[in-house]
Amino acid sequence: MEKDLANFHYPISTLFPRASCEADYEPFALSAEQVEHFEEFGYVTNVKILEEEHVDALNQDLAEIADPNHPLHHLFYEFHSNQSTDPDTVLFHSLGHWRISKSFHDALWNPAFVKPASQLLGDKAVRFWHDQLFCKPAGHGGVVAWHQDYSYWVRTVPMQHLTCWIGLDDATQENGCLNYVPGSHRWGLLERLELGGEMDAIFQQLNEEQQQQIKPVPMELKKGHACFHHPLMLHGSYENKSDRSRRAMVLNVFADGTMSDTDDVMLRGTDIRIPKGQALNTKYFPLLKTAG
Ligand SMILES: O=C(O)CCC(=O)C(=O)O
Numbered sequence: 001m002e003k004d005l006a007n008f009h010y011p012i013s014t015l016f017p018r019a020s021c022e023a024d025y026e027p028f029a030l031s032a033e034q035v036e037h038f039e040e041f042g043y044v045t046n047v048k049i050l051e052e053e054h055v056d057a058l059n060q061d062l063a064e065i066a067d068p069n070h071p072l073h074h075l076f077y078e079f080h081s082n083q084s085t086d087p088d089t090v091l092f093h094s095l096g097h098w099r100i101s102k103s104f105h106d107a108l109w110n111p112a113f114v115k116p117a118s119q120l121l122g123d124k125a126v127r128f129w130h131d132q133l134f135c136k137p138a139g140h141g142g143v144v145a146w147h148q149d150y151s152y153w154v155r156t157v158p159m160q161h162l163t164c165w166i167g168l169d170d171a172t173q174e175n176g177c178l179n180y181v182p183g184s185h186r187w188g189l190l191e192r193l194e195l196g197g198e199m200d201a202i203f204q205q206l207n208e209e210q211q212q213q214i215k216p217v218p219m220e221l222k223k224g225h226a227c228f229h230h231p232l233m234l235h236g237s238y239e240n241k242s243d244r245s246r247r248a249m250v251l252n253v254f255a256d257g258t259m260s261d262t263d264d265v266m267l268r269g270t271d272i273r274i275p276k277g278q279a280l281n282t283k284y285f286p287l288l289k290t291a292g
Contacts, residue, residue: 006099009286011106019111022292028115042185042230049112050224061101075099078269083196084142091142091196092135114289125256126289132250136176141240146202150231151192155262160255161231167223168247176240179216184234
């Protein structure tokens with residue numbers, strides 16, 4: 001019988017280095033300048049998270065779980081083989097693969113990820129929220145429209161969330177890398193829109209001053225490298241018309257103590273519920289690192 005890996009709240013393979021005390025995390029710490037950059041601009045980039053062997057293992061698992069006939073397919077929270085609203089382009093997007101693949105499961109506890117995450121959350125304990133895969137095939141990869149992550153997460157309070165985007169291919173402007181609008185994390189919460197829809201749709205919600213400040217910065221990154229962003233950072237990515245695929249894994253976390261603000265389903269595509277006012281601390285939201 002195949003297992004639901006959500007039942008394991010620790011790494012189950014030897015793929016990633018292990019950290020059992022604060023000193024083990026230190027080699028992976030961000031510098032004070034990197035943390036300041038995050039606070040000022042809402043992001044920090046070019047953080048190495050994965051070695052070549054990790055990227056290879058993750059890409060191998062990705063190829064297996066992308067098959068809708070995979071025996072554990074029912075454990076995905078969401079699985080969109082194409083979330084693009086443009087019939088001529090493809091955007092693969094999934095959530096929940098940490099329950100299915102050992103390498104994606106163990107990547108949550110990778111100290112190269114959790115140490116920077118805890119620093120950017122103010123040295124608080126880090127809890128897993130959910131994972132995502134965003135893959136754009138060569139030639140006809142679709143856009144991810146400009147958006148703020150927290151606009152999809154308002155059922156969780158307070159806002160103390162963080163996103164880590166990790167390249168599983170080299171990401172460049174040609175193959176549709178992620179783009180940020182630095183400083184937009186101070187613009188307040190905007191309305192959520194269709195992720196695979198019209199690229200610039202959200203700009204209609206901005207005032208004139210904000211519109212003038214839209215100077216997107218492309219996050220060109222070598223595979224295995226990451227950028228972290230604030231939950232209100234305006235971000236999106238353009239089409240992939242190149243001859244290279246652009247695969248990425250995304251890890252979403254929040255500071256321990258984050259609570260449900262709804263009695264409805266917490267994660268779309270599941271029946272996972274946390275009563276309003278209670279902390280998200282059940283088996284679907286494992287603790288990844290204590291405060292440090
Ligand atoms: O991979 C992309 O192009 C979009 C990623 C994204 O929206 C996110 O990390 O929140």
